[in-house]
Amino acid sequence: xxxxxxxxxxxxxxxxxxIDAGGKSLDMTFMRQIINEHDxxxxxxxxxxxERKGAEVTVIGLGTEGMDDILFTAAAKGADHQIRLTxxxxxxxxxxxxxxxxxxxxxxxxxxxxxxxxxxxNDLDGALGPILAGLMQWPYVGYISGVSVGDGRCxxxxxxxxxxxxxxxxxxxxxxxxxxxxxxPRYVAVSKVRQAMKTMSLDELPAPALxxxxxxxxxxMILPEGGEHAEMIEGDIEAIAxxxxxxxREHGAL
Amino acid sequence: xxxxxxxxIEHLKGQVSDLSYMMLAAGRVLAxxxxxxxxxxxxxxxxxxxxxxxxADNVMYIDHAALADFTPEAYxxxxxxxxxxxxxxxxxxxxxxxxxxxxxxxxxQLNLPLVxxxxxxxxxxxxLHYQSQICGGKIFAxxxxxxxxxxxxxxxxxYKPEDGKSSSKPEITPVEAPDLISLRVSLKGYIAPEAxxxxxxxxxxxxxxxxxxxxxxxxxxxxxxxxxxxxxxxxSRPVVDQGWLPTSRLVGKxxxxxxxxxxxxxxxxxxxxxxEGAADSDLIIAVNTDAAAPIFEYANFGVQVxxxxxxxxxxxxxxxxxxx
Numbered sequence: 001x002x003x004x005x006x007x008x009x010x011x012x013x014x015x016x017x018x019i020d021a022g023g024k025s026l027d028m029t030f031m032r033q034i035i036n037e038h039d040x041x042x043x044x045x046x047x048x049x050x051e052r053k054g055a056e057v058t059v060i061g062l063g064t065e066g067m068d069d070i071l072f073t074a075a076a077k078g079a080d081h082q083i084r085l086t087x088x089x090x091x092x093x094x095x096x097x098x099x100x101x102x103x104x105x106x107x108x109x110x111x112x113x114x115x116x117x118x119x120x121x122n123d124l125d126g127a128l129g130p131i132l133a134g135l136m137q138w139p140y141v142g143y144i145s146g147v148s149v150g151d152g153r154c155x156x157x158x159x160x161x162x163x164x165x166x167x168x169x170x171x172x173x174x175x176x177x178x179x180x181x182x183x184x185p186r187y188v189a190v191s192k193v194r195q196a197m198k199t200m201s202l203d204e205l206p207a208p209a210l211x212x213x214x215x216x217x218x219x220x221m222i223l224p225e226g227g228e229h230a231e232m233i234e235g236d237i238e239a240i241a242x243x244x245x246x247x248x249r250e251h252g253a254l
Numbered sequence: 255x256x257x258x259x260x261x262x263i264e265h266l267k268g269q270v271s272d273l274s275y276m277m278l279a280a281g282r283v284l285a286x287x288x289x290x291x292x293x294x295x296x297x298x299x300x301x302x303x304x305x306x307x308x309x310a311d312n313v314m315y316i317d318h319a320a321l322a323d324f325t326p327e328a329y330x331x332x333x334x335x336x337x338x339x340x341x342x343x344x345x346x347x348x349x350x351x352x353x354x355x356x357x358x359x360x361x362x363q364l365n366l367p368l369v370x371x372x373x374x375x376x377x378x379x380x381x382l383h384y385q386s387q388i389c390g391g392k393i394f395a396x397x398x399x400x401x402x403x404x405x406x407x408x409x410x411x412x413y414k415p416e417d418g419k420s421s422s423k424p425e426i427t428p429v430e431a432p433d434l435i436s437l438r439v440s441l442k443g444y445i446a447p448e449a450x451x452x453x454x455x456x457x458x459x460x461x462x463x464x465x466x467x468x469x470x471x472x473x474x475x476x477x478x479x480x481x482x483x484x485x486x487x488x489x490s491r492p493v494v495d496q497g498w499l500p501t502s503r504l505v506g507k508x509x510x511x512x513x514x515x516x517x518x519x520x521x522x523x524x525x526x527x528x529x530e531g532a533a534d535s536d537l538i539i540a541v542n543t544d545a546a547a548p549i550f551e552y553a554n555f556g557v558q559v560x561x562x563x564x565x566x567x568x569x570x571x572x573x574x575x576x577x578x
Contacts, residue, residue, distance in 0.1 A: 026389075124388055125368050125370060126354070126357055127354060130362075131359070131368075139438040140358075142326075161508065162447065162510065163502070164447060167445060168441055169440050183497065214367065216369050220395075229550065230551070231555050233557050252515065253483065
C-alpha cells in the first residue's frame with residue numbers, strides 16, 4: 001500500500017497580511033508561511049493507516065522556502081519518503097497548475113491513495129484534491145474525518161453540515177480530501193526533527209514545464225475594514241469588564 | 255455558450271440547504287446582468303418535490319436511483335453531461351461538502367475555470383464580477399468572470415435564503431441522467447451526529463472558544479465564565495480537532511448551526527467556516543487580540559485584549575452582579 005500525502009504552505013493567519021504595491025496579490029516579503037493545517041491532518045491520517053495496516057508513506061511538497069522543515073518534520077513523525085517537487089519556480093502557483101504538475105509525476109510513484117487537506121486558506125481556484133482527481137480520472141471524496149482501508153477499497157467518514165456523517169466506500173486508487181484525522185496531529189520534539197535533518201535526505205522530483213493556466217484572474221485585493229461592524233470597547237481590563245456587564249444586562253443576558 | 259445561470263440545488267436527507275436558496279439569490283443577480291435564465295439543477299431520486307419553492311425560472315430535474323443520496327462521482331458525471339450539453343454562462347455550487355467535492359473535478363475534466371470561496375457576484379451590461387474571501391476572510395479578491403462557462407463555489411454571508419424562495423412553483427424540465435454504472439464511490443449509510451451531554455443549538459447563552467485559548471488546561475477559564483453566565487461552552491474547529499471538546503460542541507460548517515441570545519466568542523478569528531454556524535446569533539461579543547480578525551465584522555461588540563486576561567475579571571463581576 002503506497003500512500004502519498006501532498007502538503008503545501010499557506011499564509012499564517014495569526015500574522016498581519018498585507019497586499020503588495022500592485023494591489024492584486026499578497027505581499028510575500030514578510031509573510032510567515034506555515035503548513036496547511038488540513039495537510040497536517042492528512043499526514044496524520046496516513047501515519048495512522050500505516051500503523052494499523054502497514055503502508056509506505058511518501059510526503060511531497062513544492063520545493064519552496066520553508067518546505068524542507070515540513071518534510072523533515074514529516075520524516076521525524078514516521079513518513080518513509082520525503083520529496084520536494086522542483087522546477088515550479090518561487091512565485092505563487094495556482095492549484096490547477098499544481099495539480100497538472102502532480103498529475104504528470106505522481107503516477108511514477110504508484111500510489112494507491114493520495115491524501116491531501118480538504119482545503120487551504122488561499123485556494124481561489126478550488127482545492128487541490130478534486131482538481132488532481134479530475135485530471136487523473138480517479139474518484140475523489142472530501143471533508144473526510146476517518147479512513148479505513150480494506151481489499152482494494154477504503155471506507156471513509158465524510159462530514160456533511162450539521163454534524164451528519166456519511167459513510168462512503170471508495171474504490172482504490174483514489175484521492176481523499178482530509179478535514180481532520182481520527183486523532184490530533186502528533187507532536188514531535190524539535191530534537192527529533194534535527195536528527196531527521198542529519199540522518200535523512202530529501203528526494204527531488206522535477207515537475208515538467210509549468211503550465212500556469214486555469215488560475216483565477218484577480219483585478220484587486222482588499223482588506224475588509226477591520227472593526228467596521230463591531231463597536232469596539234476600549235479601556236483597561238476592569239473598565240472593559242464593567243462595560244460588558246452593563247451590556248449583558250441591557251441585552252437581557254444577565 | 256448560453257447566457258443562462260445554473261445553480262446546483264444541494265439537498266441532504268430530503269432538505270434543501272439554506273445555501274442553495276442564497277445561491278439562487280446570487281444567481282438572479284448574474285442572470286439579470288447576463289440576460290439569461292436562472293435555472294436550478296436538481297439531482298435526486300423521487301425528489302422533484304424539493305423544487306416547489308425554488309425562485310428559479312426553470313428547474314432541470316434529473317432523476318436516477320444512483321442520485322438518491324449525494325456521492326461525488328455520480329453527481330460529477332451527471333453535472334458534466336448537463337454542463338457540456340447546455341454550456342451555461344456560469345454554474346453556482348456551494349463551497350460545501352457537496353459542491354466543493356465536485357467543482358474541482360468538473361473544472362479539470364471539462365477544462366473550465368473555477369472561482370472558489372465566492373461571497374458576492376455583480377454585473378452590468380453583460381460583464382460579470384466576483385468577490386471571493388480568502389485567508390479565513392481576511393482578504394477579499396475581486397475580478398471579472400472569465401469569458402467561458404465559469405464554475406463558482408459560494409460561501410454564505412451576503413445573500414439571504416428568503417430571497418431565493420418563491421411562493422409559486424418553478425417550471426420543471428425533466429432531464430435524462432447519463433449512464434451511472436460502474437460507480438467507484440457508494441454511500442453505505444449515514445451516522446447521526448453524536449448526541450453529546452448538551453444540545454448547544456438549544457442553549458440561549460454560549461461561550462465559544464477558539465485557537466486563542468492556546469492550551470487545554472486554559473479551558474477552565476471560559477468554563478467558569480459560561481457557568482457564571484448560565485450558559486455552556488462551544489468551540490471552533492481547531493479546539494475540537496485537538497480533542498479538547500467533543501464534536502457535539504462544534505459550531506460551524508461541519509458542526510452545529512446555533513442562534514443563541516448571546517454568543518460570547520473568545521480567541522476565535524471568525525473564519526467563514528465558523529461564522530456559517532454562528533452568524534445568526536442575536537448578540538455577538540468577540541474578544542480577540544488581532545484587530546484584523548474577521549470576527550469583528552460579525553460581532554456587535556468587540557474587545558481587543560487577551561481573552562485569558564479578561565475572562566477571570568469578567569467572571570467575578572458577573573457573579574457579583576448576579577449576587578447583588
